[in-house]
Amino acid sequence: MEILDYAFMQRALLAAVLVGVTAPAVGIYLVQRRQALMGDGIGHVAMTGVGLGFLLSWSPIWMATLVSVLGAVFMELVRWYARTRGDIALAMLFYGGMAGGVMFINLAPGGSTTNLSSFLFGSLSTVSESDVTAICLLAAFVVLITVGLRRQLFAVSQDEEFARVTGLPVRFLNLLTAVTAAVTVSVAMRVVGLLLVSALMVVPVAAAQQLTRSFAATFAIAVAIGVSVTIGGTVTSYYQDVPPGATIVLLTIAAFIALTALAAPLARRRARALAAERPGGDPAECAIPAGREAADEVGA
Amino acid sequence: MTEPVISLRGVRAELGSRPVLRGIDLTVRRGEVVALLGANGSGKSTAVRSVIGQVPVSAGEIELFGAPRHRFRDWARVGYVPQRTTAAGGVPATVTEVVSSGRLARTRFGLFRKADREAVRHALDLVGMADRAKDSVDALSGGQHQRVLIARALAAAPELLIMDEPMAGVDLASQEILAETLRSQVARGATVLLVLHELGPLEPLIDRAVVLRDGCVLHDGPPPKAVGQHALPGHDHVHPHAPAGAEPIRTGLLS
Numbered sequence: 260m261e262i263l264d265y266a267f268m269q270r271a272l273l274a275a276v277l278v279g280v281t282a283p284a285v286g287i288y289l290v291q292r293r294q295a296l297m298g299d300g301i302g303h304v305a306m307t308g309v310g311l312g313f314l315l316s317w318s319p320i321w322m323a324t325l326v327s328v329l330g331a332v333f334m335e336l337v338r339w340y341a342r343t344r345g346d347i348a349l350a351m352l353f354y355g356g357m358a359g360g361v362m363f364i365n366l367a368p369g370g371s372t373t374n375l376s377s378f379l380f381g382s383l384s385t386v387s388e389s390d391v392t393a394i395c396l397l398a399a400f401v402v403l404i405t406v407g408l409r410r411q412l413f414a415v416s417q418d419e420e421f422a423r424v425t426g427l428p429v430r431f432l433n434l435l436t437a438v439t440a441a442v443t444v445s446v447a448m449r450v451v452g453l454l455l456v457s458a459l460m461v462v463p464v465a466a467a468q469q470l471t472r473s474f475a476a477t478f479a480i481a482v483a484i485g486v487s488v489t490i491g492g493t494v495t496s497y498y499q500d501v502p503p504g505a506t507i508v509l510l511t512i513a514a515f516i517a518l519t520a521l522a523a524p525l526a527r528r529r530a531r532a533l534a535a536e537r538p539g540g541d542p543a544e545c546a547i548p549a550g551r552e553a554a555d556e557v558g559a
Numbered sequence: 560m561t562e563p564v565i566s567l568r569g570v571r572a573e574l575g576s577r578p579v580l581r582g583i584d585l586t587v588r589r590g591e592v593v594a595l596l597g598a599n600g601s602g603k604s605t606a607v608r609s610v611i612g613q614v615p616v617s618a619g620e621i622e623l624f625g626a627p628r629h630r631f632r633d634w635a636r637v638g639y640v641p642q643r644t645t646a647a648g649g650v651p652a653t654v655t656e657v658v659s660s661g662r663l664a665r666t667r668f669g670l671f672r673k674a675d676r677e678a679v680r681h682a683l684d685l686v687g688m689a690d691r692a693k694d695s696v697d698a699l700s701g702g703q704h705q706r707v708l709i710a711r712a713l714a715a716a717p718e719l720l721i722m723d724e725p726m727a728g729v730d731l732a733s734q735e736i737l738a739e740t741l742r743s744q745v746a747r748g749a750t751v752l753l754v755l756h757e758l759g760p761l762e763p764l765i766d767r768a769v770v771l772r773d774g775c776v777l778h779d780g781p782p783p784k785a786v787g788q789h790a791l792p793g794h795d796h797v798h799p800h801a802p803a804g805a806e807p808i809r810t811g812l813l814s
Contacts, residue, residue: 291650410669414660417648420641421711424611425664426634464650472695473653 262497270391271383271450271493271503277398278447278459279489283467283481284405285443286460287474288436291416297334297437298457301444303353304330305453306360308445309378313367319378320393323453324445330356331437339430381452381504383496390449397446404439412436413474450489452504458511459485466515469522484514561589562625564719564750565610570619572602572609579605581774582619587719592741592751592764594782597771603754604642606771607721610752611639624719635664638717642724642754646696646707654699654707655692658682661714682710685743687736702733709740720744720751726759734760758782 262268282298289297308326312319330352337348364370377385386394405412415422415432423429440460447456467480492507499506565587572580579602587593595603608614610621612628621628624636638661646657661682662675683689686706691699696707705725712720720741726734738760745751745764758765762782770778 287650291648293649295649408669410659410663410666410671413652413656414663417652417657417660418641418643418646420613421639421660423613424634424637424639425661425715426632427663468651471651472693472698474650474656477650 262494267384267386268493268497270386270388271497272490273391274386274394274446274450275489275493275503275507276486277394278450279486280482281398281401281405281443281446282451282456282459283463283485284478285401285436285440287464287478287481288405288412288416289440290461290464291413291474292419292436295461296457298440298444298460300334300349300353301327301331301437301441302448302453302456304356305441305444305448306375306378307356307363308360309375309448309453310360310363310367313370313374314363318389318393320390320445320448323378323448324393324397324442326356327441327444328438331441332434335434335437338433377452378448379452379454380502381448381450381455381507383450383493383503386449394446394449397442401439401443401446404435408432408435409478450493450503451507455504455508458508459489462508462511462515463488466511466518469515469518470525484511488514563588563622564591564624565752566620566622567606567610568620570606570609570621571617572605572614573617574605574614579774580609580616583771583774583776585769585776585779587750587752589718589750590745590748592745592766593753594758594761594765594768595752595754595771596757596768597777601771602774603771604723605774607723607752607754611637611721635715636718638712638715638720640705640708640712640720640722640725642727643708644701644704644728646699646704646711651695651697653693654683654688654696654710655679657696657707658710658714661711664715678716679714682714685713685740686710700730700733702729705729706733706736706740709737713740713744718749720749721753722751723754724756725753726755726761737761738764 263272286298289295305323305327308323309319311317311326312322315322333352334349337352341348360375361372364372364375411427411432414425414427415429416436419429422432443460444453444456447459451459463481463484464477466484467477471477471480488507488510492510493503495501495510496503496506563586565585567583567585569582569584570580571578571582583602583606585595585606595606597603605614609616610623610628623631624633658679659671662671662679663669665678666672666675680689680692683692686709688703688706688710691703696704699707705728709722709725712722725737729737741751741761741764753761755761758768765782767780768778768782769776770783
């Protein structure tokens with residue numbers, strides 16, 4: 260495997276695996292609470308962080324983490340307090356974040372919008388040694404939260420009102436979900452890019468759902484799909500010289516289509532197995548009561 | 560007299576600028592089964608949701624197990640069945656996974672032990688859903704959804720059950736099972752506060768009925784007897800849900 264001989268590809272593949280694990284792991288809770296596009300919003304806000312990183316000559320990945328966490332906390336606060344005008348506030352946050360990113364990067368010495376493009380769409384060759392350290396630390400945090408608190412996050416995302424009555428700290432868990440999603444955006448920005456990260460949070464989960472009946476299985480299959488497409492996309496982008504982010508996202512959508520096509524015959528087989536298992540239970544088809552035929556066949 | 564489990568005194572609440580509760584008093588004592596009745600928009604759902612802290616209260620006092628509600632922390636003692644037509648979320652989940660959420664109040668940091676898994680299985684047994692434990696909640700009928708939501712509330716073995724319209728959209732077979740489940744909970748000594756549209760198959764279980772109208776308590780005492788055609792065996796109310804104030808109070812309860 261000559262691809263592993265290059266240090267930059269080793270770093271890129273490690274980053275890709277971590278993105279493949281973390282993005283669907285957070286995304287499943289966002290999909291469950293029907294906030295599938297939240298990752299997209301955070302991605303926009305993170306652009307300001309990247310721009311600030313360039314302007315102040317700080318690590319763009321840590322600046323992006325800081326700004327997107329602040330943005331995510333703000334989004335949660337908007338959700339609590341501004342019920343009616345919440346969407347307008349969020350729109351301002353998203354586009355303000357994007358505009359801020361472009362502005363700051365152009366103010367930076369020697370910076371131009373072209374610097375931004377590797378952050379928007381991902382770039383393998385630019386994953387540095389220090390980026391890998393940051394990505395590993397951030398990914399560890401995401402896995403710790405999404406796996407360690409899975410029962411609590413499941414309960415809150417399934418039925419917020421009920422979760423409150425079981426005494427769970429619902430506001431804290433909502434904030435934690437938002438912060439974890441923001442951290443995931445920073446993890447993913449080097450590999451898939453800020454504009455495409457949301458796809459990797461949502462589409463593997465949607466693809467896994469085509470096959471599964473349980474949350475646990477959906478989680479496991481979504482992560483498996485995530486890792487497969489990020490590795491597949493990274494390797495393809497190395498051999499074919501295509502942008503990794505776009506390759507990964509297109510592969511994810513292909514996986515979704517393939518699994519959706521597979522799901523229909525699978526569901527039919529499962530229904531037949533169930534019917535065989537429960538004889539006399541729910542019949543698969545409606546039985547037409549006998550003795551009605553004569554009346555039904557009345558001609559005009 | 561046993562001690563009150565729920566106590567509301569002079570509770571007022573507004574939704575927006577519209578008063579929904581206009582100073583209601585309600586006491587539920589240990590072991591009692593109390594039905595909260597009234598037309599749509601009479602404030603019965605708001606009343607139970609104020610008890611569990613889901614609706615801000617502008618005046619009055621609410622106590623749970625003798626403690627002021629804002630200081631009450633012992634939520635494992637309360638089982639809540641929200642008014643829902645579905646137990647499903649945006650991602651597939653099995654019946655067991657949904658019911659397990661109800662057990663979290665009894666666990667430390669969400670770690671499940673053997674006893675917790677058994678409690679979840681027992682709750683599923685109580686509502687007759689044990690054979691569907693591994694099925695996706697998406698595949699269930701309306702009545703089965705309601706049974707799952709009740710099992711979720713029972714998983715923590717609560718002393719107080721609060722149910723918001725548990726019979727809404729439930730088929731007859733599930734209604735019978737729910738009535739049986741409730742009977743076993745009452746026999747166990749549970750206290751129950753139910754919001755109901757009509758008494759239906761739960762009637763024999765109910766000790767006391769509180770009827771609300773326009774945010775005020777209209778009747779507090781023995782459950783009103785059904786009269787006229789409402790008393791006929793097999794009589795079933797099928798009411799379209801109309802906007803508040805558009806229809807009269809259920810006649811079977813008050814006339």
